[in-house]
Amino acid sequence: GTRIVYERAFLMNLRNSPISQ
């Protein structure tokens, strides 16, 4: 299948999402 690639900025944006706590 397709490789799941995430840029640093995208990962950083999810840092404070409620489900990351």
Add this chain to the structure above:
Amino acid sequence: DKDEVVAPEINPNEHKLQYAYALWYSRRNPGKQNSIQSYDRNLKLVGRFASVEQFWGLYSHLTRPSELTTHTDFHLFKIGIKPMWEDEANQRGGKWIVRLRKGLVSRCWENLILAMLGEQFMVGEEICGAVVSIRFQEDIICVWNKTASDLGTTNRIRDTLRRILHLPSGASMEYKTHNESLKN
């Protein structure tokens, strides 16, 4: 221990990672002989994650590398690969070693693991994991890969490391096969 090899479940609203990972912690007793057995015994599983959200949930509660005491290590490896030379996935492998002057390690470690989780190395299945080691005069970060003899892969890992770590010119990078490390 079953936990070491099983990826945690994720909810549909989470962002799945390409691989699930386990985070390990170890602390070396300075002066004591470090046999394979004692190395294995010193490895403590801190947590596992399979999504971006699970990663942050774990990472946010961790001590930053720069605040760890000397002789401690974090090992972040794909689930199913133990951070040891003896693991099947590591037996023919090696690692890039980056030595950092004090003060850089927390930022470099974060950049490294974000690149690993986000599949920025672009070397297929080759990455096994990453290690950060807190030492007395300097800190060390390493990236382990499966096939030490694959020059295309090791060069690409080196170039990616240079790019994501923003290393100062003159920062030393060295590649070592696990076989060489075993002999020393």
